[in-house]
Amino acid sequence: MRVGLIGLGVMGWRIAANLAAEGLLSAVYNRTRARAEEFSRKFGVRAADGYEDLAKSSDLIITMLSDDAAVRDVALRLMPHISGKILVDMSTISPATSVELAGEAARRGGVMFDAPVIGTSVAVERRAIVVLVGGPREHYAEVEGVLRRTASAVVYVGPNGYGLYAKLVNNLFLGVYLAALAEAFNFGLKAGLSPQFLVDLLTKYSSARSPTSELKAPKLASRDYSTQFAVKHMRKDLEIVQEEARRLKAPLPLSS
Structure with missing residues (x-):
């Protein structure tokens, strides 16, 4: 082909x-x-x-x-x-x-x-x-x-459209998770916990650890903000989620 x-x-x-x-x-x-x-x-x-x-x-x-x-x-x-x-x-x-x-x-x-x-x-x-x-x-x-x-x-x-609905579900989850990860990391820093301890906590010990925390927590610690998925694209995806949620009458309090 x-x-x-x-x-x-x-x-x-x-x-x-x-x-x-x-x-x-x-x-x-x-x-x-x-x-x-x-x-x-x-x-x-x-x-x-x-x-x-x-x-x-x-x-x-x-x-x-x-x-x-x-x-x-x-x-x-x-x-x-x-x-x-x-x-x-x-x-x-x-x-x-x-x-x-x-x-x-x-x-x-x-x-x-x-x-x-x-x-x-x-x-x-x-x-x-x-x-x-x-x-x-x-x-x-x-x-x-x-x-x-x-x-x-x-x-x-x-059928047509369902692959996109699945992707939007994933990115809704990912967007909220990334925001929570960043807030948790910053909260820990303000409390006096070391960056390396926070990496270990969020990637080894936390009940919410995931491949995403394993990828992003070390980057937060080293202040590596190099682009892997541009914020403008995540924002665009979440705007689509909000449009679809209004049409479906699906409440989304965390991501709104």
């Missing part, structure tokens, strides 16, 4: 690199062409001239983009060329937008899946991400066969 990828940001670049190493990637495209050309030089994968060019050389197209507006813009540009293709959007966007675009793809003879990711850029490099997939079950095997080349687990959640 020939795979094309659109969006060579922090996550998209690494996913593309994994697929290139597997010999699956036929072409890449990025809004800033220099980025695609850099990838092409490094991995020997063709930089497509545009959306039509990429679609013609791909059976399955992956998008990894920043927000609803970017996904909508790219998807609508792909729609004239979507017949007989599978579009897999790995971005985190609103389920409503994804379902709408999936319907348009189906009307044009194509198939679309939402496939957001749990994991950081480091996890992508290690092929340790989890991909949560929503879309038509009858085409899932084709999608899973590609995604497992860059992930430790690929999970079919349900």
Whole structure:
């Protein structure tokens, strides 16, 4: 299966690199062409001239983009060329937008899946991400066969939009947890506890210890604020959660 990828940001670049190493990637495209050309030089994968060019050389197209507006813009540009293709959007966007675009793809003879990711850029490099997939079950095997080349687990959640709902549940939990972790760490510092003791407490002894505290507590202690998942993206995801919660009439007092 020939795979094309659109969006060579922090996550998209690494996913593309994994697929290139597997010999699956036929072409890449990025809004800033220099980025695609850099990838092409490094991995020997063709930089497509545009959306039509990429679609013609791909059976399955992956998008990894920043927000609803970017996904909508790219998807609508792909729609004239979507017949007989599978579009897999790995971005985190609103389920409503994804379902709408999936319907348009189906009307044009194509198939679309939402496939957001749990994991950081480091996890992508290690092929340790989890991909949560929503879309038509009858085409899932084709999608899973590609995604497992860059992930430790690929999970079919349900119809279109359900992969995104699962991702939003995860990020709601993660956002509240990270805020609590930061507050607890700062409280301990103000009380006079040493940074190293707090790391040990939160990663070894606490009943709330987790892979997240194991990753982030040492960074808090060393004041390492390097980006692994940008705050602007978490804020965007939590804004989607709040919009969906209002629609579903689901009270969210901690994250509001």
